Amino acid sequence: MLGVAGKTPPPSELEFLRSMVNRQIQYPGTIGISDYFFLTALVSILAPKRVVEIGTLTGFSAAIIAAALRRQHGKDSESWVDTIDVLSKCLIDETRPTGFEIAESFPQLASMIRLRIPHNSTVVSELAKRDELEIVFIDADHRHPSPLLDLLRLTPYIRSRGWIVLHDIQLGTIGRKAIEAGQRLSWGAAYGAEWLFDSWPFGKIGGGNIGAVQLPNDRSALIPFALRLMSVPFEITDHAARIAWRALYQSFAELV
Numbered sequence: 254m255l256g257v258a259g260k261t262p263p264p265s266e267l268e269f270l271r272s273m274v275n276r277q278i279q280y281p282g283t284i285g286i287s288d289y290f291f292l293t294a295l296v297s298i299l300a301p302k303r304v305v306e307i308g309t310l311t312g313f314s315a316a317i318i319a320a321a322l323r324r325q326h327g328k329d330s331e332s333w334v335d336t337i338d339v340l341s342k343c344l345i346d347e348t349r350p351t352g353f354e355i356a357e358s359f360p361q362l363a364s365m366i367r368l369r370i371p372h373n374s375t376v377v378s379e380l381a382k383r384d385e386l387e388i389v390f391i392d393a394d395h396r397h398p399s400p401l402l403d404l405l406r407l408t409p410y411i412r413s414r415g416w417i418v419l420h421d422i423q424l425g426t427i428g429r430k431a432i433e434a435g436q437r438l439s440w441g442a443a444y445g446a447e448w449l450f451d452s453w454p455f456g457k458i459g460g461g462n463i464g465a466v467q468l469p470n471d472r473s474a475l476i477p478f479a480l481r482l483m484s485v486p487f488e489i490t491d492h493a494a495r496i497a498w499r500a501l502y503q504s505f506a507e508l509v
């Protein structure tokens with residue numbers, strides 16, 4: 254499906270992933286083991302020069318992407334990750350800056366990771382050219398329709414048949430089951446990424462709670478799809494919902 258049949262991972266990839274699995278630290282809210290296996294596989298197979306990520310938190314997933322790019326292109330090549338987050342102070346520890354884990358745990362990759370904070374997905378228009386990106390990663394606000402809005406804002410900058418990796422595509426279902434079992438959830442049970450992935454009518458690859466959706470040849474085909482998804486009640490309300498409505502319609506202008 255990725256159009257690179259027969260590609261095999263470099264031996265250092267397995268070593269790196271093993272070292273991640275054996276790490277003592279895992280901050281809450283960062284992607285889990287099977288998620289970073291999936292993300293690494295996609296980035297390694299497609300091997301783009303650059304990746305854009307929405308949702309930095311500690312910087313862990315940005316480092317996973319940067320490590321995959323480095324293995325593909327080498328230490329001295331010009332490859333990098335732009336990671337965008339709306340918060341300057343890390344959501345899970347306000348005493349530390351967003352992306353703090355990059356310097357703490359991945360200093361050798363820090364030069365490849367460009368922190369774009371505080372920003373949201375609109376900043377991609379300043380970072381990339383139209384049709385430039387091959388793969389992006391969305392792991393930000395999971396409440397419907399925020400993942401859809403992030404995807405539509407990024408789409409003009411992704412080449413036709415490019416890939417968008419979505420995290421937490423089972424968060425709503427997992428969260429609902431946990432609530433039904435009487436558990437208290439620190440991350441809520443938002444369905445935005447799940448509904449987006451499940452209803453995606455074009456190419457897609459599921460990997461558990463993470464998945465990748467492929468853009469169609471013609472971006473304008475996203476408009477009827479987006480309108481259908483926008484008919485599902487939003488999980489954000491009031492002012493935020495009104496802003497999202499307007500932003501969704503504005504994003505259509507860049508798709509035609």
Ligand SMILES: C[S@@+](CC[C@H](N)C(=O)[O-])C[C@H]1O[C@@H](n2cnc3c(N)ncnc32)[C@H](O)[C@@H]1O
Pocket residue numbers: 282283284307308309310311312313314315337338339340344351372373374392393394399
């Ligand atoms: C689940 S965490 C990201 C985890 C990170 N990708 C990892 O695995 O290491 C979500 C992050 O998205 C950020 N965020 C929430 N809404 C956002 C938005 N509209 N635009 C950009 N970032 C947002 C939060 O501040 C938080 O840091």
